[in-house]
Amino acid sequence: MGFQLFKTPGHGSYDTDPLLEAATTSAATYSRDLEADDSDSDDDNDENQDVKDARTERLRDTGGWLGYLRDFTIFLPYVVPRRDFKVQLCLLICIITLVLERLMQVAIPYTLGIIADKVTSGSAPVQELLVFLGLDVLHGSSGLGLIQDLSKIPIKQFSYKRLTNAAFNHVMAQSIDFHSTQDSAEIMKAVEQGEAVGNVLESVVFDIAPPLIDVIVACTIFYQRFGPAVAMVLFGASVAYLVLETSSTRLTTDDRRKLTKAARVETRKIHQAIQGWQTVVYFNQFHRETRNLAGAVSEHMKAKTRFEARQALIQALVELFVPVTFFTLAYLVLRHIAAGTASPGDFVFFLTYWDSIIYPLKFLTEHFRWLVSDFVDAERLLFLLKTKPSIVDAPEALPLAPCVNEVRFDEVSFQYEEGRYALQDISFTASAGQVVALVGETGAGKSSILKLLLRMHDITAGSITFSNQDIRDVTISSIRNAVSVVPQTPMFFNAPIIENVRYARSTATDEDVHEACRAAAIHDTIMRYPESYDTQVGERGVKLSGGEAQRLAIARALLKNAPIVLLDEATSAVDTITEGRIKSVLGNLRRGRIWIVIAHRLSTIVDADQILVLHEGRLVEKGSHAELCEKRGRYWKLWEQS
Numbered sequence: 001m002g003f004q005l006f007k008t009p010g011h012g013s014y015d016t017d018p019l020l021e022a023a024t025t026s027a028a029t030y031s032r033d034l035e036a037d038d039s040d041s042d043d044d045n046d047e048n049q050d051v052k053d054a055r056t057e058r059l060r061d062t063g064g065w066l067g068y069l070r071d072f073t074i075f076l077p078y079v080v081p082r083r084d085f086k087v088q089l090c091l092l093i094c095i096i097t098l099v100l101e102r103l104m105q106v107a108i109p110y111t112l113g114i115i116a117d118k119v120t121s122g123s124a125p126v127q128e129l130l131v132f133l134g135l136d137v138l139h140g141s142s143g144l145g146l147i148q149d150l151s152k153i154p155i156k157q158f159s160y161k162r163l164t165n166a167a168f169n170h171v172m173a174q175s176i177d178f179h180s181t182q183d184s185a186e187i188m189k190a191v192e193q194g195e196a197v198g199n200v201l202e203s204v205v206f207d208i209a210p211p212l213i214d215v216i217v218a219c220t221i222f223y224q225r226f227g228p229a230v231a232m233v234l235f236g237a238s239v240a241y242l243v244l245e246t247s248s249t250r251l252t253t254d255d256r257r258k259l260t261k262a263a264r265v266e267t268r269k270i271h272q273a274i275q276g277w278q279t280v281v282y283f284n285q286f287h288r289e290t291r292n293l294a295g296a297v298s299e300h301m302k303a304k305t306r307f308e309a310r311q312a313l314i315q316a317l318v319e320l321f322v323p324v325t326f327f328t329l330a331y332l333v334l335r336h337i338a339a340g341t342a343s344p345g346d347f348v349f350f351l352t353y354w355d356s357i358i359y360p361l362k363f364l365t366e367h368f369r370w371l372v373s374d375f376v377d378a379e380r381l382l383f384l385l386k387t388k389p390s391i392v393d394a395p396e397a398l399p400l401a402p403c404v405n406e407v408r409f410d411e412v413s414f415q416y417e418e419g420r421y422a423l424q425d426i427s428f429t430a431s432a433g434q435v436v437a438l439v440g441e442t443g444a445g446k447s448s449i450l451k452l453l454l455r456m457h458d459i460t461a462g463s464i465t466f467s468n469q470d471i472r473d474v475t476i477s478s479i480r481n482a483v484s485v486v487p488q489t490p491m492f493f494n495a496p497i498i499e500n501v502r503y504a505r506s507t508a509t510d511e512d513v514h515e516a517c518r519a520a521a522i523h524d525t526i527m528r529y530p531e532s533y534d535t536q537v538g539e540r541g542v543k544l545s546g547g548e549a550q551r552l553a554i555a556r557a558l559l560k561n562a563p564i565v566l567l568d569e570a571t572s573a574v575d576t577i578t579e580g581r582i583k584s585v586l587g588n589l590r591r592g593r594i595w596i597v598i599a600h601r602l603s604t605i606v607d608a609d610q611i612l613v614l615h616e617g618r619l620v621e622k623g624s625h626a627e628l629c630e631k632r633g634r635y636w637k638l639w640e641q642s
């Protein structure tokens, strides 16, 4: 699939808590990366494996690293502040501070060397000491460091703001096929990576490039002051140190992976137990969960001990390299002093300069590791931004004409996947003021018709027109403005009822909202709540009963006041008395609108103007209730069974 961001790994086997796992399907998406850890392969245990796989594939497709890196130019418009003068200025300040820092790096040891020489020659170098003070303050966190840190803030925020907004808009503009196949946790992770691109740039510009430049500058200066031997030792030692550091990282990779896996298993256990708290109560399995967690915690700690001890040992060995290099260099410099080709001040210069080179070098591998991890995160965002929505406006699409009084399906065929038709040769017309009911057994294609009306998918053949305008020739946004939907399972935001209903039309007054709720037979119920319309509905509306949620969804759809209303089993959870009340109010609202209704309970659509009977994606019967009953065909059979 073209839009597949990352592979979704299979569920692992976890025999200690299978029931809980089944009960927490929503947790399953959240802990996708956690579940990946349960696979047998070590590589699969790596949370970034999917990104790495995608990278390998892209490397193959783009013909190597150059082509691959070229993909990253997609970020340039988001990180280059073309029109933002403030950010441009900050960027310039940062570059200047970086250059000044490099100069300070040499100037400070140089000044100290002069001070030492003056002291040994018996004079008091007060002036030089003041220069040193000035340079030191300027070089530290109170000088250039402060200026740099402050200038970095707007630069990082600039790219974060632009990338996060762009990624969010991109995800929201994706089509239903993207949203129904992608793991939502994975998409969220990708959207949240706006910071990673900024971090990559920051790591390269501020953490990785400067120490490398410093080493080269130091080698040149050492060469000039102490000759080629000292310069060669410094250069060779720096390269060897970096190689050793990198290989030592590799030596602990396996332990690090095991540690990450153990930590994730622990988090997963906690997450599942909390998510599945009700299931734990139903089966009184508190002890089992406590035992499970205790096991996971001790595994985690064992892995941590192994990793940290091994890393400490390897690090200790690598670090031995630093004093040995220092000793060699110091010995060579001292020989120069003894030979009279260098002064004691030169030794002080060497001592101070050594410190300023070696410490950043020590952190280089650490920065490199962070860079790799930020790079992987940035890749998630890259793959997301490269995913194109499958349904987009035609180049010359215009908004739908405001008055829609007819919906027409003309020999419409549609397939979700190649080779399997969900709908075939569907033709019908629904006019303003009419109720058209879609009936048929499960899987017959009813919901697919609603999705096509919202242009969530494009049809394979035929045409769908709203008042003679093909929906592929008008803007998607105007289609969605013209259609109100009451889904089978409505979703609400964790906000007060009034805001949830007003979501349909932000300009609606409180009275408009009340009116819509009266029409949906929910107003009186809401007024009985202690906080009436200010009652919070809970996450996704969990505090509402099924019937209340459906009635609120109807109120919301009515408030939108669109010319086409789609009801998908909209009253299936409502008792028959309330349903009767809703129907009588909806009857009054029929005028001027087109109603397309899906119903399993046939009693709810007996007075529909047109009943379309679908069977295996085909329209097999069409007519009023009386006409269809008279036919004694498929509808009649369904009616008899109901």
Ligand SMILES: Nc1ncnc2c1ncn2[C@@H]1O[C@H](COP(=O)(O)OP(=O)(O)OP(=O)(O)O)[C@@H](O)[C@H]1O
Pocket (backbone or CB within 6 Å): 180, 416, 417, 422, 440, 441, 442, 443, 444, 445, 446, 447, 448, 449
């Ligand atoms: N996203 C999808 N990808 C692939 N096939 C799909 C998808 N959605 C639905 N289908 C298939 O299309 C056919 C029609 O599905 P549809 O949901 O329209 O049926 P329905 O009549 O609304 O069923 P129900 O009454 O159970 O809601 C079914 O065979 C279904 O498996």
